[in-house]
Amino acid sequence: MIWGALKNRIALDPADSLDDLGDKFGEGLAAITKQEWIGAYKKVQSQETAYIEEAQAAAPASIPSPTRGELMALALERMNAAGDDSIDVEYNVAF
Numbered sequence: 001m002i003w004g005a006l007k008n009r010i011a012l013d014p015a016d017s018l019d020d021l022g023d024k025f026g027e028g029l030a031a032i033t034k035q036e037w038i039g040a041y042k043k044v045q046s047q048e049t050a051y052i053e054e055a056q057a058a059a060p061a062s063i064p065s066p067t068r069g070e071l072m073a074l075a076l077e078r079m080n081a082a083g084d085d086s087i088d089v090e091y092n093v094a095f
Contacts, residue, residue: 001040
């Protein structure tokens with residue numbers, strides 16, 4: 001928004017050289033009013049708010065992590081469903 005205001009000021013009185021463009025750039029920034037800065041700030045705030053609300057609406061509901069007891073119960077349930085009554089499992093590791 002501020003960039004657009006600066007470009008408009010320069011477009012109304014185009015530069016004749018690169019040095020002139022540098023001068024117009026500095027003058028254009030200095031000419032941007034407090035009201036323009038505040039307006040741009042408020043516009044960005046409203047866009048950020050809309051973006052955050054949209055992102056939150058699209059976000060899936062969070063699922064709490066299971067407790068250790070819930071994980072153990074799930075493991076036992078799956079082992080029983082598989083027909084394995086033992087909890088101990090032996091692993092052979094070779095290096």
